[in-house]
Amino acid sequence: MTLRKLGLYAAALLLTAWVLAPIVLIALAAATPREDLYRWPRPLWPERLSFEILSSFARQEAVLRALGNSLAVAGLTIVLATLVSAPAGYALARYPFRGREAVQLGILATKMFPATALAVPLAVAFIRWGLYDTLLGVALVHTALSVPFVILIVASVFRGVPAELEEAAMSLGASRVGAFIRVTFPMALPGLAAAAIFTFILSWNEVFAATLLTVNHRTLPALLVHSVVAEGAPLHYRYAGGFFLVLPALVIIFVIRRYLLTLWGVTVR
Amino acid sequence: MEEHRPRVPLAAATPYLLVLPAAAYLAVFVLYPMAQAVRLGVADPHTGGWTLEHVRRMASDLYFWPAVRYTLWITAVAVPLQVVLALSMALLVNTRFPGHTAFLYVCAIPLAVSDLAAGLIWLSLFTERGYLNAALVQWGVLRHPFNFLSHEHPAWLVGAIVTTEVWRATAIVMVVLVAGLQLLPRDYAETAAVFGASRWQTLRHVLLPLLRPSLQTALIIRTVLAFQLFATVVTLSGRLVPVLAGETYFWYTLYRNPHVASAYATLVLLLSALFVWVYLRTLRPEGEGA
Numbered sequence: 001m002t003l004r005k006l007g008l009y010a011a012a013l014l015l016t017a018w019v020l021a022p023i024v025l026i027a028l029a030a031a032t033p034r035e036d037l038y039r040w041p042r043p044l045w046p047e048r049l050s051f052e053i054l055s056s057f058a059r060q061e062a063v064l065r066a067l068g069n070s071l072a073v074a075g076l077t078i079v080l081a082t083l084v085s086a087p088a089g090y091a092l093a094r095y096p097f098r099g100r101e102a103v104q105l106g107i108l109a110t111k112m113f114p115a116t117a118l119a120v121p122l123a124v125a126f127i128r129w130g131l132y133d134t135l136l137g138v139a140l141v142h143t144a145l146s147v148p149f150v151i152l153i154v155a156s157v158f159r160g161v162p163a164e165l166e167e168a169a170m171s172l173g174a175s176r177v178g179a180f181i182r183v184t185f186p187m188a189l190p191g192l193a194a195a196a197i198f199t200f201i202l203s204w205n206e207v208f209a210a211t212l213l214t215v216n217h218r219t220l221p222a223l224l225v226h227s228v229v230a231e232g233a234p235l236h237y238r239y240a241g242g243f244f245l246v247l248p249a250l251v252i253i254f255v256i257r258r259y260l261l262t263l264w265g266v267t268v269r
Numbered sequence: 270m271e272e273h274r275p276r277v278p279l280a281a282a283t284p285y286l287l288v289l290p291a292a293a294y295l296a297v298f299v300l301y302p303m304a305q306a307v308r309l310g311v312a313d314p315h316t317g318g319w320t321l322e323h324v325r326r327m328a329s330d331l332y333f334w335p336a337v338r339y340t341l342w343i344t345a346v347a348v349p350l351q352v353v354l355a356l357s358m359a360l361l362v363n364t365r366f367p368g369h370t371a372f373l374y375v376c377a378i379p380l381a382v383s384d385l386a387a388g389l390i391w392l393s394l395f396t397e398r399g400y401l402n403a404a405l406v407q408w409g410v411l412r413h414p415f416n417f418l419s420h421e422h423p424a425w426l427v428g429a430i431v432t433t434e435v436w437r438a439t440a441i442v443m444v445v446l447v448a449g450l451q452l453l454p455r456d457y458a459e460t461a462a463v464f465g466a467s468r469w470q471t472l473r474h475v476l477l478p479l480l481r482p483s484l485q486t487a488l489i490i491r492t493v494l495a496f497q498l499f500a501t502v503v504t505l506s507g508r509l510v511p512v513l514a515g516e517t518y519f520w521y522t523l524y525r526n527p528h529v530a531s532a533y534a535t536l537v538l539l540l541s542a543l544f545v546w547v548y549l550r551t552l553r554p555e556g557e558g559a
Contacts (some may be wrong), residue, residue, distance in 0.1 A: 117535065226383060
């Protein structure tokens with residue numbers, strides 16, 4: 001029995017190391033002085049740490065602009081995705097209506113839709129619509145990718161707020177809308193925040209569409225792909241970029257942890 | 270009882286009105302471009318008629334068959350590894366050992382890491398002066414650093430890409446499986462144990478068959494995502510290992526040819542649909558498949 005427990009912990013420790021070690025290593029690589037990165041033989045553990053690579057990366061004008069673009073696109077995406085999907089999520093949580101299954105199937109299908117297939121035709125369409133190489137254009141695509149996920153989170157959030165409370169408010173004279181604003185909405189707020197954070201990370205991480213849709217207004221991932229593929233950026237630049245990209249991931253899983261299973265737990269029947 | 274209630278048309282329409290914005294949005298930004306991708310792939314830019322010219326150009330390109338082969342190969346190697354690794358993580362979480370929630374969150378971290386970031390992270394290990402070579406030389410395994418990421422050793426290059434993909438994308442499979450395991454009644458496994466089934470037998474004959482819907486979902490999600498493999502490959506190999514999504518990118522940005530790029534995008538779309546169909550046919554949840 002104790003042997004089994006020992007085995008369990010050993011396996012858990014091993015898998016934890018497998019997941020965390022690369023993240024620790026990129027952080028160390030980004031904090032190694034530049035000349036140590038290129039020296040050979042290279043010490044396994046850096047002898048000294050410095051912020052030289054990170055600060056020179058973060059001080060580049062192109063990087064700062066791309067960072068600003070990434071944040072603006074993510075912000076726009078959060079607003080758009082919430083406006084578009086929150087009503088649908090509320091409908092799924094509160095109303096039994098004909099066609100519900102079709103809606104749920106649609107969510108599942110778009111969740112797994114190959115985003116790669118969207119980017120090229122949208123780029124062509126955006127050139128016509130005047131949206132090519134704009135932050136709004138990128139945000140529109142990111143919104144399309146996040147709609148199914150936001151609907152799922154929002155539906156689960158509203159299912160967690162008892163409908164009886166809403167009904168009680170209405171029996172005390174509140175209108176349907178009034179009951180929603182005064183009772184349901186405040187209780188749903190933390191869950192809606194989680195949905196916003198998930199949307200943020202989806203947009204922050206999206207590479208392919210952002211790369212194809214921008215030239216002068218690149219987001220951070222698009223800038224990194226461009227510098228790596230087209231300009232052959234040096235290693236230290238790549239390490240710093242990788243480190244910056246991965247930073248939010250560490251915080252975000254913890255914040256949205258309650259909805260992890262909601263987001264991906266729905267199965268195909 | 271429904272029909273005796275006085276009909277209020279607006280109230281009956283409410284759920285549909287609420288779903289409408291999302292449906293309309295997805296129609297414009299998912300359905301329309303999907304149809305456009307197919308159209309661009311077969312449209313003659315001059316006459317507006319249809320032509321197989323772009324498809325022919327795609328198929329006769331030097332990178333085409335390698336891209337198809339590598340995409341399928343990497344998927345075929347990475348996806349089973351991800352499922353096995355994710356299943357071990359999920360079963361560990363399911364034992365509910367003290368600390369299993371923290372373990373779950375740690376294992377889920379790569380879910381929030383992009384393919385680009387993952388590629389750059391593992392580059393720091395696999396590159397010629399990276400951690401792996403530093404360790405192997407220091408421990409005396411190698412005399413000189415070995416270039417894992419060169420065109421001379423395509424097997425190592427693919428190995429590096431598969432490793433990175435397994436690291437990054439196991440998390441999503443694990444979350445699907447954990448959710449599936451939580452839905453299973455716990456007494457099934459206990460009953461099997463009471464009747465003398467070993468842990469392995471319980472897993473093989475009780476848990477896995479019950480988990481089939483989740484496994485199917487995980488396989489579908491992972492395979493569709495694997496066909497979109499792009500940034501991991503580009504950061505680790507450039508174009509040494511061509512893949513379908515990568516070719517879409519190169520044809521659009523490098524050769525400025527949206528038609529051939531669309532032909533590639535359509536191919537990704539068709540391959541994904543084909544595999545979803547195959548999975549749905551072969552892994553039936555009611556158990557009439559295998």
